Amino acid sequence: MKFILTKFFLIIVFVFFGCKSSNKSSAKEKIEYNLIAQELQNRGYYVKINTVKYFYSVVTAYPKTSILEDDLKKICALPNLSHINIENENLTESFFDYLNNCDLTSLEYINLKNVKLREGILCDFNGSKSEDLYLHLTKTNVGDIDFNCIAKFNAIQQLSLEGPNQKFSDDIFCNLANSNLKLKSLHLRNLQISDKFMKCLIELKDIQTFGFKKIKGRTANDMKKLEDLYFKKNGRKVTVDVFEYDSP
Structure with missing residues (x-):
């Protein structure tokens, strides 16, 4: 009986001081975060x-x-x-070199604008566990290697690409369209879309929404036709939003 009481007392002491130590640690971390x-x-x-x-x-x-x-x-x-x-x-190209040591599991939103990226650095962003990741790339120098990186993501809720910097090829976009990437929404602005690019858009199996603005060489009606083309190819409807469109 004495042994049991002693053991019970030690457990209480351990829990009490353990919680107290944990609270101190948490408070210290909050101070560091705030600094x-x-x-x-x-x-x-x-x-x-x-x-x-x-x-x-x-x-x-x-x-x-x-x-x-x-x-x-x-x-x-x-x-x-x-x-x-x-x-x-x-921003220097080496700014993101520390990403390999960064915990990105909680990452939900990446927005890079007017940033010169080191080729292939987007692969290092691929650490998120979120199914609702938003990736916005505006006036960046994203090229074919970077598109290969994007294709390796598990899921992206929305991918937005804005020119005029258009360094990626039609072939590499088609590779992404046929990859295992689960992409729900694709927004393109101020880019040029070829016939081949158009055909590859309908290969995006999980897509639900397309958004287009200022697509060079194509009218708003051209882009709205994607709804019918996608339905004929995949047997389901998608939404095509053409907004604030400037005719070529």
């Missing part, structure tokens, strides 16, 4: 760390944000990084 956020904000970043229900972090760099070479290391230290928004033409 990182404050430093980034001082240089023009927008940083939000949500703590209401569960941790997730949002980071945005604007055109006038003062970016240092090792900032990604700081950003990756934030809890459950979910949103990365970067619009800064002064």
Whole structure:
């Protein structure tokens, strides 16, 4: 009986001090997160760390944000990084080299605008566990190797591509269209679409919505015809949105 009471007492002590130690550790981490956020904000970043229900972090760099070479290391230290928004033409190609050491499992939103990317770096973004990942690439130098990287993602809720930088080939887009990527929505703006590209659009098996704006060499009616073409090929309807369209 004495042995049982002693054992019970030790368990209580262990649980009490273990929880107390855990709380201290959690408080220390929150302080560290806030210090990182404050430093980034001082240089023009927008940083939000949500703590209401569960941790997730949002980071945005604007055109006038003062970016240092090792900032990604700081950003990756934030809890459950979910949103990365970067619009800064002064970003160096080596900025994203730290991605290999970054936990991207919580990543839900990637928005890169006016950013010069190192060829193939998009492969290093492929760590998200989300089925609702949004990938927006605006005025970037995305090429064939990068499209091969995108094709290796498990699922993307929405892929947006905006020119005028159009470095990828029709063949590589067709490879993506026939890959195992589960893509729900594709938005294209200020790009040129060839007949071959059009044919490959209907090969996207999981697509639900297409969005087109300022497609060079094609009218709004040309793009709306995709609804019928897709139905004839796949036997199901898709939505084609043609908005704020400038006729060629």
